[in-house]
Amino acid sequence: MDPNQAAALTKDVAEVIKPVWHYMGAAIGFGITVLGAGLGIGKLAAAAAEGVARQPSAADKITAAANLPLFLLEGATILALVFGLLVIFLK
DSSP: OOHHHHHHHHHHHHHHHGGGHHHHHHHHHHHHHHHHHHHHHHHHHHHHHHHHHHOGGGHHHHHHHHHHHHHHHHHHHHHHHHHHHHHHHTO
8 A cells, every 4th residue: 555545544534533532532531430439439438337337326427427528429420421411412
């Protein structure tokens, strides 16, 4: 294959792939968002369970203190996923 044919083929492939890069970015963003949220919620729930196991009499306070960060983390995750969907559908 001569260099001109290779350049033309590369240009054709680039024209096909170019319009779909935002899908790849959104998919990677979704994966990172869900992974980060899962790890964060898991660590927070584990710490709360350990705290309740160490001091069962403070279970109500520990649970109440753990709920707010859990809700904020879930809210941030949902917002990130909504923004990713906006990238996909409003491109």
